[in-house]
Amino acid sequence: MSVATSLGKLQTRTSLHRLGVLCGLAAGAWLGAAEAPTKLVTIGLSPFVISLGMVLGVFTARWTLPVVVKGTGYVWRDLRDKPHLIVWALLAGMLWAVANTLTIFAIRNIGLSIAFPLWNTNSLVGLFWGWLLFGELRGGGRRNGAKVVGGTAAIVLGAALLALATSYQQRPEGYGALAGIVAALGAGLLWGTMYIPYRKAYISGMNPLSFVTVFTFGELAAMFVISWAFAGGWDGLASQLAAARPVLFWLFLGGLCWVIGDLFQQYAAKYVGIGRGIPLSNTNQLWGLAWGALVFGEMAQLTQTGQMLVVAGSLLMVLGAIAISQAEAPTGELEAWQRARKRESLRYGLELARLEAAAHGQDTVVDPGQRSLWDYVVAALATLLLVWLASEVRATSLELYWPWLVVLLAASVGILVFCGLLLWQRTRFC
Numbered sequence: 001m002s003v004a005t006s007l008g009k010l011q012t013r014t015s016l017h018r019l020g021v022l023c024g025l026a027a028g029a030w031l032g033a034a035e036a037p038t039k040l041v042t043i044g045l046s047p048f049v050i051s052l053g054m055v056l057g058v059f060t061a062r063w064t065l066p067v068v069v070k071g072t073g074y075v076w077r078d079l080r081d082k083p084h085l086i087v088w089a090l091l092a093g094m095l096w097a098v099a100n101t102l103t104i105f106a107i108r109n110i111g112l113s114i115a116f117p118l119w120n121t122n123s124l125v126g127l128f129w130g131w132l133l134f135g136e137l138r139g140g141g142r143r144n145g146a147k148v149v150g151g152t153a154a155i156v157l158g159a160a161l162l163a164l165a166t167s168y169q170q171r172p173e174g175y176g177a178l179a180g181i182v183a184a185l186g187a188g189l190l191w192g193t194m195y196i197p198y199r200k201a202y203i204s205g206m207n208p209l210s211f212v213t214v215f216t217f218g219e220l221a222a223m224f225v226i227s228w229a230f231a232g233g234w235d236g237l238a239s240q241l242a243a244a245r246p247v248l249f250w251l252f253l254g255g256l257c258w259v260i261g262d263l264f265q266q267y268a269a270k271y272v273g274i275g276r277g278i279p280l281s282n283t284n285q286l287w288g289l290a291w292g293a294l295v296f297g298e299m300a301q302l303t304q305t306g307q308m309l310v311v312a313g314s315l316l317m318v319l320g321a322i323a324i325s326q327a328e329a330p331t332g333e334l335e336a337w338q339r340a341r342k343r344e345s346l347r348y349g350l351e352l353a354r355l356e357a358a359a360h361g362q363d364t365v366v367d368p369g370q371r372s373l374w375d376y377v378v379a380a381l382a383t384l385l386l387v388w389l390a391s392e393v394r395a396t397s398l399e400l401y402w403p404w405l406v407v408l409l410a411a412s413v414g415i416l417v418f419c420g421l422l423l424w425q426r427t428r429f430c
Contacts, residue, residue: 016361019426020272021325023264024280026419029412030261032287034254035103035116036295045247047104048227049240053248055097055223057255062216064382065259066209069429071371072378078210078365084348085206086214088197093218099190100219101226102183109180116288117159118184123152123279125192130275134199135340137275139332147327152279154320159285161313165306195274198266203341204350205358207365207430208266212259246394252386260416267423271361273337276324283321286314287408294404361427 034054066075079086099119106115127149130136137145201211231237244251261284268277289310329337341359345352354364423429 016271017328024268027264027281028283032284034258036291051101052227053251054255057252061256061259089214090218092197093215094222095194097219097222099187102187106184115184119188120282121188122192126195126274126278135336136273138336147323151320151323158313158316165309202270205355249389363430
């Protein structure tokens with residue numbers, strides 16, 4: 001192998017590592033913003049209706065964004081090439097729906113700022129599965145492993161300090177704190193396990209946009225079953241949805257934000273693995289804290305001790321993210337990743353060369369076809385649906401601090417544009 005070829009591969013690897021890190025951080029911003037609409041549970045809506053409303057928004061966005069970016073022809077061809085991953089995507093969607101419902105209960109019982117760090121233990125679960133099943137951190141050396149494990153631990157510990165800080169504020173009345181804690185930890189376990197299908201899909205060469213399209217059906221089906229069962233059948237569910245119609249627009253927007261964050265998280269998992277990508281995306285704790293404290297005033301009565309814990313927890317999370325971002329997978333670990341890809345290629349009859357190309361950000365979908373009229377119909381219907389829901393919006397009793405809402409929203413959009421352009425320039429969203 002020539003020096004030029006070796007240098008080119010090194011530059012490509014470094015570029016993908018940095019891209020994966022940025023995608024993980026961008027995911028944190030948008031996943032944090034997505035939880036803000038769930039605060040509407042405080043105005044008396046059922047947690048199941050809140051979750052179903054978000055999932056309906058997620059379903060709409062997860063169909064629309066892939067169609068806008070790549071087109072339905074591309075998605076269908078990618079799925080036909082790897083049909084074995086369809087069942088894994090459906091399973092991941094079901095896990096997501098159950099976990100998301102648990103977060104609504106957690107927010108209702110213990111508040112957004114406390115619930116966030118508890119369910120962000122999913123990073124530890126994902127780290128374990130990445131090591132056990134996909135060769136992550138294997139062959140990377142102790143120093144590199146220490147950066148990832150230490151960085152993840154710092155993020156979790158920082159989140160715990162933030163949770164301790166917010167324990168100084170008044171908790172929601174009328175609900176059990178223990179039930180909220182169990183719900184948040186359960187969501188973390190389910191989300192951490194959900195990353196197994198993520199990583200399995202990407203070492204098999206599937207495009208994240210294709211994966212989330214199928215993922216959507218699993219989460220929507222599971223959420224409908226849960227809502228139907230706990231709402232007392234179709235009549236009860238229909239009446240609750242009708243009561244929630246004035247705020248459905250905000251839940252749909254929450255679902256859209258979640259999809260944007262999840263897509264960035266998917267690309268992070270693809271290019272730096274779930275052991276690195278998921279802890280980075282869990283910096284959403286910082287964004288959740290910002291939304292909860294600045295927009296919803298959750299910590300208006302925070303004591304000086306609580307404020308010190310917030311500063312300490314935030315710094316720990318930042319240091320953890322820096323440590324992980326510097327833990328680029330060395331040659332030994334990349335070889336372990338390659339063995340995992342070879343295992344998938346042998347098990348499902350996939351061409352190993354195409355899997356390797358996809359892992360390096362190249363498009364491996366053959367003859368994706370041209371855009372069809374259906375692509376434009378999907379985008380138009382999604383837009384009309386949002387416009388109709390916006391026309392139904394009514395004022396709520398929830399107090400918001402609008403200047404901070406504008407600031408956080410502008411920051412999130414800036415991150416979206418910056419990281420989206422980098423992702424397009426480097427991989428064309430592959």
